Amino acid sequence: MSDTKHCPNCGGLEQHPFHKAVKDEQKYIESQGHNPAGWWRCGNRGEKGRCLWVQPYFNQGAGLTLPESFR
Incomplete structure (x- = not known):
């Protein structure tokens, strides 16, 4: 299952x-x-x-960046 969202690490207005x-x-x-x-x-x-950005589905502010080893 997937969805589209704004990513603060990727930047821009794109989903x-x-x-x-x-x-x-x-x-x-x-x-x-x-x-x-x-x-x-x-x-x-x-x-x-x-x-590397991960977040709870409805709470972008609680998200975090995974370490480089997850690339």
């Missing part, structure tokens, strides 16, 4: 595809003190590779 966070991403989110249920990751690919 980008978001997909549910997978197990490794969820483990990292949990290690940061968050409940990983309902988190989504930006699926946009830039010149460096896949975007």
